[in-house]
Amino acid sequence: MxxxxxxxxxxxxxxxxxxxxxxxxxxxxxxxxxxxxxxxxxxxxxxxxxxxxxxxxxxxxxxxxxxxxxxxxxxxxxxxxxxxxxxxxxxxxxxxxxxxxxxxxxxxxxxxxxxxxxxxxxxxxxxxxxxxxxxxxxxxxxxxxxxxxxxxxxxxxxxxxxxxxxxxxxxxxxxxxxLWPKFENEKIGLDLAFTGAIKDEIMDSETLAFKLIERLNDMDKKILEVRYQIETEGKETLEIMEDIAKKRGCLLKGGNSDYEKVAKIVLDEFRKGVLGRISLESPEDFND
Ligand SMILES: Nc1nc2c(ncn2[C@@H]2O[C@H](COP(=O)(O)OP(=O)(O)OP(=O)(O)O)[C@@H](O)[C@H]2O)c(=O)[nH]1
Ligand SMILES: [Mg+2]
The missing domain is CATH 3.40.50.300 (P-loop containing nucleotide triphosphate hydrolases)
Known part of the structure; x- marks a missing residue:
């Protein structure tokens, strides 16, 4: 990174x-x-x-x-x-x-x-x-x-x-x-950013939310589907963001999705636990 x-x-x-x-x-x-x-x-x-x-x-x-x-x-x-x-x-x-x-x-x-x-x-x-x-x-x-x-x-x-x-x-x-956190690899950097340990300046919030949506959907499709009442099967991450935008009325003049607003909602809801109790690391990932 x-x-x-x-x-x-x-x-x-x-x-x-x-x-x-x-x-x-x-x-x-x-x-x-x-x-x-x-x-x-x-x-x-x-x-x-x-x-x-x-x-x-x-x-x-x-x-x-x-x-x-x-x-x-x-x-x-x-x-x-x-x-x-x-x-x-x-x-x-x-x-x-x-x-x-x-x-x-x-x-x-x-x-x-x-x-x-x-x-x-x-x-x-x-x-x-x-x-x-x-x-x-x-x-x-x-x-x-x-x-x-x-x-x-x-x-x-x-x-x-x-x-x-x-x-x-x-x-x-x-x-x-x-203490400062360590940034051994991209996953660690992102996990710190998702949870708010490092502020959003490490990357723009739209990219960060994009990566969070990707991660959450890899973990369990239900997380986003249940919260935002959307379908994620076979969809690209950007489409998922657009669907959330529609559901939440995050639209710009002219009808384009307001990705920034979507990003803010998803990051905020994840950090507050509104998306559920979600661990981003598990001991099984660290067989040392
Ligand atoms: N849900 C939840 N939130 C917590 C808990 N402990 C702290 N927080 C929240 O985490 C955020 C950061 O808490 P702080 O106590 O300011 O953290 P800190 O380690 O002192 O942060 P710095 O002073 O920046 O180093 C705040 O929004 C707290 O409300 C907890 O056990 N559960
Ligand atoms: Mg403090």
Missing amino acids: SNLNINWYPGHMKKTIDTIKASLKLVDVVLEIVDARIPIASRNPLLDDILGNKPRVVLLNKMDLGNVETNEKWVSYFRSKGYESILIDSVQGINLKKIEAISRKLLQDKFKKLEEKNLTSKRVRAMIVGIPNVGKSTLINRIAGRKSAKVGNKPGVTKQNQWIKSGKDFELLDTPGV
Whole structure:
């Protein structure tokens, strides 16, 4: 994808890595947040190097938008790779309580050692890292909700770092680590664009919607047929776009289809889950 227009300059990347590494020293556990519909495309390949041995939980966010069965397969996939993993919905607040429990489980040995030294602190500090738009802020805000309080600056901690308290002894660093996505191949780039992880500037929205329609129709013809009340059998993608245009009244003066409007509708409805719960990646595609 040589024509991709993404602003991740080497200097920016280095600064990001340095910032995350500095924050890492302040936390016990890292919450790696990915999009449940594209858990591989929405990871950052450098994270393993950055994190070293730091305990990590993979949070499969936006579970409400992913296929139910595929969601579960992803949990098994990450567990088989040695990571704790949970499905969450940061908007509805589903499974968020489990984050602390799983983090604690990962830190069992640490707590045991502390106890042997008669140190009774049970505090767990965590930070969230993830690519743009995966839901970092939504999760932090949700956890920070009504019952919790900002802990504020603590001695020995850099001034800018704000801690969000959740429950009694669970604290979250409220500056999330923002990583860039990887663009290993065209499929990954498109999946990121379909889900809105990278904004529409990577290609014009009509081309993007064209490619999404193609993909959805390859997956399951019912998706578009049911939503837009159209027939797709034996039709070219452009014809399908024209049919959607007719059904939705997306017509220009003179009667031509308003492809831009169709594109906006399809992308928007896909991203909101109106087209159904659709996973774009499945563990079977990654037999590594
Ligand atoms: N359906 C659904 N939408 C979610 C969920 N979590 C976040 N979102 C939506 O995803 C979009 C991005 O969420 P943010 O919390 O701003 O993502 P972010 O990772 O902080 O993004 P940046 O600050 O740009 O890096 C928003 O429209 C959220 O409402 C979820 O679990 N389900
Ligand atoms: Mg944010």
